[in-house]
Amino acid sequence: MATIRTEPVTINLGPQHPSTHGVFRLRVTFDGEEIVDLEPVFGYLHRGTEKLAETRNYVQIVTLTDRMDYVASMSNNLAYVRTVEKLSDIEVPERAQYIRVISVELQRIASHLMATGFLLNDLGALATPLVYCFRERERILDLFEMLCGARITLSYMRPGGVFQDAPEEFWSSLNTLISDFPNYLDELESLITTNEIVLARTIGVGLLSDAQAIDSGVTGPILRASSVKWDLRKASPYEIYDRVDFDIPIGSSGDTYDRYYVRLQEMRESIKIISQCIKQIEPGPVRTETPFFIRPPIGEAYSSVEGPKGELGFYMVSDGGISPYRCKVRAPSFINLTPLRDMITGWKMGDLIIILGSIDIVLGEVDR
């Protein structure tokens, strides 16, 4: 039976588009509704963070890292300050490490909430799950406000610790949050996880096999959704992660549903980590005395943490001056886009949006 031949159409999806999560542009070739080719174009939000870092001193760079992955600035701060500490051998007090882990895990929850909410928004759920996610994220941002006065661009961490101890009301609010949160997650799951339409839309869509994921250097929840059990918090424990007990949730097949569900389970694990940290934390100093102008010895260092989106690493070269000679960021959002073309080709327009949504990119980090 002969089919009618149709002309492929090329569409520029973005940079201004409601669901490209920022100023991301995709040059997509459609055959009818089916995607035959795709080329990601980025750089619209390039602000030269790495170059700017060469002109700032080591404490000032913390504020630059806030603006990379702006929905998870705590994790960026941690990745950066850990590199500086490694570069110049700064010890971090134990209490500071606990506070760092608590705040980073809170940030992971906030970031995953946002990813889940926007994935559902991309699925066309008219913002209802999104608003539910944002309602809880708001409480986490309130906690951050207690910690450091800021809500989004936090700059809470310093080389050598955190810049101030958590206030008294922070701990009580944190306790309420972690007791409420599992119930909230159950509520969210009852809305989404077994929803027939969500299942029909996400299961089997945008498959990423484990071999493909490893080959393209993908990290974070996307790698774990492809059933690869790899998490820096366990593989090379930093801070106090070796003292807490948690699981690494993995997916079974690496489709969009797995990427959603792994995030959801990771939020539960983060709650577990936080509650253990609250039990273990003891009073003490939160910051080692460091000079304002840190002058690390000549050398280089790479350090990475498991951010909400994957392995977030900083590579820094010091020439002994007050600012780094070179600063390179291994941004998970950027590298997670590598298998995008393979994942999307052959699917339909609606799938493109949710696959991109399930990768959870933040353009501030992709373009830097």
Place this chain on the structure above:
Amino acid sequence: MNPTPALFISFESLEKVFETLIELIGFGESFGWLATLLAGISISFLIINVMVMATAFYTWFERRMIARFQVRRGPNRNGPFGILQPFADVLKLIMKEDTIPDEADKPVFTLAPIALLAPTLMIMIVIPFGTFLNKEAFLSNLNIGILFIIGVTSVNSIAIFMAGWGSRNKYAILGSMRGAAMLISYEIPMALGITSVLILSGSLAMTEIVRSQSVWFILVMPMGFFVFMAASTAEMSRTPFDQIEAESELGSGYNTEYSGIKFAVLFLAEFMAPIVTAAVVTTLFLGGSQGFDFFPGGIWFALKMFIVIFVLLWFRSTWPRLRIDQIMGFAWKTLFGLGLFNIFLVAAEFTLAREFNQIHDGSLTTDYMLIMAAVNWFITIAVILIMANVVGRKKYTRPEPTPSPLANMGMGEN
């Protein structure tokens, strides 16, 4: 059999009034057409204004209710409870520049909003609103009322395709292509749902359909109601079937290039659809203006419409969107089958009723309808359970996740 519409808002009565007036003024018999024309203009004026106002309040209501679903407040700045918000919106849209893209097919582009709005308004002509002052109120008791509705709603797909094609925009064309495919597909289950109503009522006139519902048809044939409701949700292209606009995918779909008053008209047509659909559903399945005596029928009608609108709104705020091929599959594989099965069921029961002499004046007796209701509810629930458990869930059983052998880098037993 045919009721005489005597209220001032019916077309026939208005025509009479104008005829009398013309005779009084002193024109002759040859000016009969003038009375028809004047009556037509008055009726159009009435429908347009009432429906536009209803839509304005409906948009306000929808925004407020969806805000409640989403733990927000919704518009609350203009007027008490933000009730003047729609007027502010319209004012803003009217003052915006009305742009037409250079490449656009200008006549098609300009006509599309009108072509979309007109059929939606026309449906209201045949809806029997109920009784006022012990007289039946409807604008026109067309004897092929339901056929008129099916015919008029089909114009929608042309209008949407006009809008998409006329604007010469790739997103708009994608949206309108989806629209054309989807709207035409869903017309079939919708017509099947209507057909089962016609078998029971034995008439195409809307007033007759209401009168034959001594037991509401939603009770007599829930499956037909389900098919019709799903198909009409798709016809209005709202979630889970909002492929035409698909905000997160296509930007804005077929109305991407529209601005100003043209966009306002498209918007109006889109938000008028739930009201009209609710009116049709109420007439066909919820017994129209029937109700207890302490309220006039019009109020019952409005109340039922309100409930249907609320359910549609609930759909919209809860469900994500299906993919285009899933939507088409749902129309042709599920709804089409269910619709045919429902017709078979109803027709078989109707034949049995004839055997047992349960038909009086062309419609079924109440007792027989109650028996039918019991049987059909049982069958419907069974069919839904079978479909959900055998066809549906089986696809979605997930294997237990096992760690990939390709990498357990230093992870040990974890």
